[in-house]
Amino acid sequence: MSAETHSHPEAKQACGGCEHGHDETSLPRNFLVAASGVLLALGLLLQWLQAQSFTLTLLCFASATGVGALLVVPPAWKALTHGRLDMNVLMTVAVSGAWMVGEGAEGAAVVFLFALSELLESWSVGRARRAIASLLKLAPEVAYVRQADGSYKEMPVGKVEAGIEIQVRSGDRIPLDGEIVSGASSVNQAPITGESMPVEKKPGDHVYAGTINGEGTLKIRVTKRVNDSMLARITRLVEEAEGQKAPAQRFVDRFAGVYTPTVFVVALLVALIPPLVVSGDWMQWGYRSLVFLVIACPCALVIATPVSIVSGLTALARRGVLVKGGAYLEVLGRLRALAVDKTGTITQGRPRVTGIFPQSDLTENDVLARAAAVDATSSHPLAQAVINEARERKLSWPEAEHSQSVTGRGMRATLEGHPHFAGNHAMAHEMGVCSPDIESKLHEIEERGESLVIVGHAPHDDCPGAVLGILSIGDPLRPEAPSALQRLHKAGVEKVVMLSGDNQITASAIAKQAGIDEAYGDLMPDDKITHIRRLKERYEHVGMIGDGINDAPALALASVGIAMGTIGSDTAIETADVALMKDDLIRVSDAILLGRRTLKIIQFNVGFALSVKALFLILAFTGHTSLWLAILADTGATLLVILNALRLLKDSGSLRRWSQARI
Incomplete structure (x- = not known):
């Protein structure tokens, strides 16, 4: 199931956002909200102009209410049949009550603004999810597959099996995961790793669907089908992650579960106690009770966490x-x-030669070449580090004879008729070639936590032997x-x-x-x-x-x-x-910083939503607000909460600026 069609479960349950069968971007839902708004505006305009036709004005308000109610009443009924009191039930009661006390305009305004707030919620979640789902669109829908006669033919990626060879031309996107068979190029891997610089690729290297081939034509053997590609896996993992509730979200859900029934009880008490105890006006306190019901809707509170979480997860996924x-x-x-x-x-995870210290008249390259010659047949990681360094310097070395591995010590071999060794400190001691100067240098290398290879001329016949040079080998720190x-x-x-x-x-x-x-x-x-x-x-x-x-x-x-x-x-x-x-520790700090930012946005959103609620609940009880102002405040709070959460989707530059400001 794609991220674009999979609506957010928490938003559904909390606000009834998609329970009535409308997708986040469905035209019927958009049309109904728009129609309700237009009819409401027309009714308010006629009322403001004091039109003679009271019936036409009332008809506009009634139509606006009826159209909006198509998005509220069905999920309210469903909630009641399941023994739940959700916000749709609360809104249905409030709108019905408004018409009962003769406030048709406010009833129409309430149902429109509530439907609009739900549309904004579903839009915001959809926008965050589509940001990661758009990754899948990066991979081409067709691939150029090698035929029996050596030509290449266009074929849908869904029909390309693992093991088939495909061709990717310069500037094209790579359609499937695979291994380069021939060709070399730089590949932009930003959709997968988030890194900005292209990576040089050669035969034997792996490439990934959705990445962009640079200047060379590549022939690639497909290793994974389209549904198993790294890009598809990333998208699925993020979708699964978005469906898991965070602790703050679970708290809000539990809070809303207790909060909504409590609101109904308090609203009922507001309507009954003042008229019964202090002989208040039944109509006045009934209206205040309805206002209390409307402003008590925790839409902004419920949406505060899931939109922030989805935005944060998506922002990090786009950074690898x-x-x-x-x-x-x-x-x-x-x-x-x-x-x-x-x-x-x-560290980088691979030993490298970090220093070469000649102890004779040989140059660094001469010492390295002799060490590589002795170690040429060894598979030990230190020996491989020596050989790799010699190759990187494009050195040549004589062919060794009589190579012998000395367990726990190193290697011995004959070079140009003379016995040589390349080994550790213990081997040098056993050869009897150590000196105070050599010991001092070895101690200095060992103190740095690095390994060492001593290269020497082994004692033989009348030759006492000598240390020709020392190589220090370490696992370098990541830059x-x-x-x-x-x-x-x-x-x-x-x-x-x-x-x-x-x-x-x-x-x-x-x-x-x-x-x-x-x-x-x-x-x-x-x-x-x-x-x-x-x-x-x-x-x-x-x-x-x-x-x-x-x-x-x-x-x-x-x-x-x-x-x-x-x-x-x-x-x-x-x-x-x-x-x-990608092997980049900066991404860890980015993740922690964005996690901190997400928490702050959630905390602000929840605090802001509760503050608005508290203020308007007081105003509702004292009679200083109305139904449509209450729902307008709630819708405004919801919109601000959504926009605040969507700031997390901004690029990494904004994250760096935020982190600097935070620090």
């Missing part, structure tokens, strides 16, 4: 942040502490990590703690570089759970950022689990409460 429901969005807004994994979260963590603190996150399975020295060193408050290393999964429990005891609302799989226990225990960079991982998307489609 998937939040699984309103409850998690609220928790994001309340976070006081955050636990983070190290590898792949604070955005320090600024993202700074933003988190400024946004109100009191404590950021690193929980890592790496050694304590490395964890502490990375934490210091990133600006993390505390770091705990040498942790097993059970240890991480213990730390999460401690944080929850102290801060209550605690988030955990990890990879969505290895950190699953900690992610599950945290108030909200956040998975980093899940664009290629279906499992991570399903596991986490919040999934970041």
Whole structure:
């Protein structure tokens, strides 16, 4: 079911918005509201002109009431048959009472303004939902499929199966998820990840439906059918999230469930007690009772939360942040502490050579080339980091002979007839080639929490051997990590703690570089759970950022689990409460800031709606307002609440400006 046709359940139940069978954008509903408004305006105009035809004026008001009642009475009857007193029942009683006391104009005004407020509510929810549903329209409806003779023929995407090869020309949108078979290009992935810069793609890389091919023609092997594409999954997840009630929304629902029957009882007492106790005028107090009923309608109050939640979820989805429901969005807004994994979260998740320190007359490139030659047959992550660095520098190296892996130490091999080694500190000691200067440099590297590879000439015959150079290898910090963590603190996150399975020295060193408050290393999964429990005891609302799989226990225990960079991982998307489609910590701070902003808007909307109610309830009791002014105030409050919530749909620039103002 598409987001465009799936009306919002909470809005339905609360205000009867779509219970009478009208879709958010249905023409009959729009026509009925417009007709009621026109007839009301005509009646008021005739009344103002003091037209001689009283019957015509009355007919206009009656027609306006009747047309508007088609949107109110059916759901009111349905509510009564189900034993509920909702706002449609309340409005039906108020309008009927207005006509009974001779206030036909006010009865017509009440039913029109109420129908208009309901239309505004359904429009606002529909607008927020259509914003994310529009993503599906980004993917083309046809694909150019390879035929047996090598040509390409246009075919509807719904008929394209996984494994088929398609062609995407320069400037076209990619119709289906797949893997590049041939061609290279830059691809704009903004619809999926929210990132502004195109990503370079080459054979073997994955591409996603709805993204835009840049300058080159790509031949792609389809990996997922149209309904299973990443774009379709994102849309479905957001739709499911929008259907889940947030805590604030559940509170309002419970409040409205008690509030509406109470209003009926109080209105009845207002109509009966003054005339019976102080001999008041029955007509006057009956009218005040009706005004009380009208202004008591909690439309603005009920719509305040769902529109804000839907807008917030949609705004984040458009930035590449998937939040699984309103409850998690609220928790994001309340976070006081955050636990983070190290590898792949604070760091880039892949070891790299961070420094080369020659200890002889060799250059850096010479040392690196010899290390790559020795490590050429090794699959160890440190050896692969050395080889990758040599390749990036486009170095060539001699072919090694007699390569041998020394468990727990490193590699040995013969280069150009001479034995060499590339290994750790212990290997250098065993070779007997360490010196005070070498030890000092090794200690400096180890203090930074980095690994090291010592490259040397192994002792043999009359040669004592020597260290030729030292390579430091680390998992580099994400470039955005320090600024993202700074933003988190400024946004109100009191404590950021690193929980890592790496050694304590490395964890502490990375934490210091990133600006993390505390770091705990040498942790097993059970240890991480213990730390999460401690944080929850102290801060209550605690988030955990990890990879969505290895950190699953900690992610599950945290108030909200956040998975980093899940664009290629279906499992991570399903596991986490919040999934970041791109490896970018700034998105975490964006999510928390928008969660905080959503909470503030909800709190303002609820407070504003209650304040308007309280003011007009007092005015109704004292006789200083009328039916149509009461419903006009309620409709105005509803409209302001909606417009305030829809501000969340603005672009990321406005979020950044808000965060700066907030900070």
